Amino acid sequence: MGDATREIEALIDLMARLPGLGPRSARRAVLHLIKKRTRLMAPLATAMQTVADNARECVQCGNICTSDLCDICTSGKRANGEICVVEDVADLWAMERASVFGGRYHVLGGTLSALDAIGPEDLRIPALVRRVGDEQITEVILALNATVDGQTTAHYIADELSGRCAVTSLAQGVPIGGELDYLDDGTITAALRARKGV
Amino acid sequence: MGDATREIEALIDLMARLPGLGPRSARRAVLHLIKKRTRLMAPLATAMQTVADNARECVQCGNICTSDLCDICTSGKRANGEICVVEDVADLWAMERASVFGGRYHVLGGTLSALDAIGPEDLRIPALVRRVGDEQITEVILALNATVDGQTTAHYIADELSGRCAVTSLAQGVPIGGELDYLDDGTITAALRARKGV
Ligand SMILES: [Zn+2]
Ligand SMILES: [Zn+2]
Numbered sequence: 594m595g596d597a598t599r600e601i602e603a604l605i606d607l608m609a610r611l612p613g614l615g616p617r618s619a620r621r622a623v624l625h626l627i628k629k630r631t632r633l634m635a636p637l638a639t640a641m642q643t644v645a646d647n648a649r650e651c652v653q654c655g656n657i658c659t660s661d662l663c664d665i666c667t668s669g670k671r672a673n674g675e676i677c678v679v680e681d682v683a684d685l686w687a688m689e690r691a692s693v694f695g696g697r698y699h700v701l702g703g704t705l706s707a708l709d710a711i712g713p714e715d716l717r718i719p720a721l722v723r724r725v726g727d728e729q730i731t732e733v734i735l736a737l738n739a740t741v742d743g744q745t746t747a748h749y750i751a752d753e754l755s756g757r758c759a760v761t762s763l764a765q766g767v768p769i770g771g772e773l774d775y776l777d778d779g780t781i782t783a784a785l786r787a788r789k790g791v
Numbered sequence: 792m793g794d795a796t797r798e799i800e801a802l803i804d805l806m807a808r809l810p811g812l813g814p815r816s817a818r819r820a821v822l823h824l825i826k827k828r829t830r831l832m833a834p835l836a837t838a839m840q841t842v843a844d845n846a847r848e849c850v851q852c853g854n855i856c857t858s859d860l861c862d863i864c865t866s867g868k869r870a871n872g873e874i875c876v877v878e879d880v881a882d883l884w885a886m887e888r889a890s891v892f893g894g895r896y897h898v899l900g901g902t903l904s905a906l907d908a909i910g911p912e913d914l915r916i917p918a919l920v921r922r923v924g925d926e927q928i929t930e931v932i933l934a935l936n937a938t939v940d941g942q943t944t945a946h947y948i949a950d951e952l953s954g955r956c957a958v959t960s961l962a963q964g965v966p967i968g969g970e971l972d973y974l975d976d977g978t979i980t981a982a983l984r985a986r987k988g989v
Contacts, residue, residue, distance in 0.1 A: 598862060600845065601855065604838040610831060611820045617972075618811040623842075624881055625810050627855055630843045633808060638839035640802040641824070645832040647798065648825045657799065657825055664796060683822055774815075 601627075653724070655700030655717055657682050671697045674731040676724060678750065680704055680738055684773045688736060691781040696734075699724065704742035705749055718750060725758050734788060735762040738772045761788040799825075851922070853898030853915055855880050869895050872929040874922065876948065878902055878936055882971040886934060889979040894932075897922065902940035903947055916948060923956050932986060933960040936970045959986040 601623065609619035626634040650656070651663035658664065665671050675696030679685050685698050701716040713719065724730065733754055737743035751760045763773075763784040773781070799821065807817035824832040848854070849861035856862065863869050873894030877883050883896050899914040911917065923931065931952055935941035949958045961982040971979070 598856070600838070600841055600857060604835075604842050607831065607835040607838055612823050613816045613819065614811065620881065620884060621972075622809045622811065624855075624879075626839070627842065627846045630846055633805065634839060634843040637802075637805040638836050638843055640798070640805055641832060641836035641839065643798055644802050644821075644825065645828045645836055648828055657822075658796070659798060681822075683818065686818060774819075 650700075654698045655682070655702060656685055656698060665697055671695065672728070674729060675734060676721070676728075676730050676732075677734045677736050678721065679736050679773070680743065680746075684736060684738075687774050687776065687781060688785075691778040691785070693778075693782045693785050694734070697728075699733075701737075701746065704737065704740070704746040706742050713749065713753075716746075718753065721750065722753055722757075725754060730758050732759040732761060734785070735760065736773060736785075737762070740772070763788055848898075852896045853880070853900060854883055854896060863895055869893065870926070872927060873932060874919070874926075874928050874930075875932045875934050876919065877934050877971070878941065878944075882934060882936075885972050885974065885979060889976040889983070891980045891983050892932070895926075897931075899935075899944065902935065902938070902944040904940050911947065911951075914944075916951065919948065920951055920955075923952060928956050930957040930959060932983070933958065934971060934983075935960070938970070961986055 605616070605619045605623050608614055608622055609616045611619075614622065626637070644659075647659035648657055649659065649661075651658050651666055652661050653666045654663060656663040656665060673696045675694075676699050677685075677688060677694050677696060678699045678701060679688065680701050680703060682700055685700055688694050688698070699717060699721045701718065701721075703711055703716055705711055705713065705716070721733070725733065733750070735747045735750060737747050747762055751762075754760050763781075776784075803814070803817045803821050806812055806820055807814045809817075812820065824835070842857075845857035846855055847857070847859075849856050849864055850859050851864045852861060854861040854863060871894045873892075874897050875883075875886060875892050875894060876897045876899060877886065878899050878901060880898055883898055886892050886896070897915060897919045899916065899919075901909055901914055903909055903911065903914070919931070922928065931948070933945045933948060935945050945960055949960075952958050961979075974982075
């Protein structure tokens, strides 16, 4: 088939690279988009281009934003002396959806992992230690996944910050092996309220 | 949160309107895209805009293309006197993937349905009858889903074309209640080879 189909095939191939979409669901999504090309496909293409052009990581916390510093880092209201440490941006979003935390964040960008040879310097751990001094932080809340690597990372950070500020972690409500991004808002709220010293 | 997050939220909302993606998988897809914004997100935005700007229905068969007539309708090689009738473009794509049919297509755009008040004039059935006369068609192959509405539509078309050309239908291999788009290529091939008169 000719150019027309090649353009559509190219689009399907790109869509199929999204997590959770295989070739079949990518085809169905593209057909759906073509049927709604004015009301959905064109706005989606524009929104995607806008984010592709502007999205970047906040230089302070690692959140995704469209300027050097994210809205949370620039908001004076969020400077309450608390930093919530998360593994990735999806977890930060999950915390924000729960609307229970009023401080700032620090996105590690992963967890320590002996298996994958990921050490503190590969994450934003040195930057976190600097922030605790620079920003008069009184409490660091570790909101890491309840996995082995997540807990190893939590203990490493607690050791690094020992004596410099309070270090707490989400406790009650996070199921063993559970990942933050899969929890409902109520569970996250309960876990934050019942946080305890590490 | 400010403008930055609103742009990303807008993108997530649009993505969540794709079939098979809910809010959570849309968020994960957008995070994935942002992480790969140069290699995946920007090309995807461009491909989507290109298809949104150019995709339309072939005026003859209803296939999706980027000009008035699709590549199959303009190819002389496909003018073999056979028309394969399908419910929608996904089914046409499924037939093409099987690489077993050498003729042209006719996309009905649905099936007759008493419940949904869809009659012959709401589909491309009159256009099909015209094509059989205009294009010296010798055989119409009904590749409709093995659903009640699909089979009702098949019988209606067979009646309309009675005495004007041979009318066959995919037979062996299509499971009861099965939808064409979910079949593997081998099943479609077997069903086409074993087609029988209606
Ligand atoms: Zn930030
Ligand atoms: Zn066509």
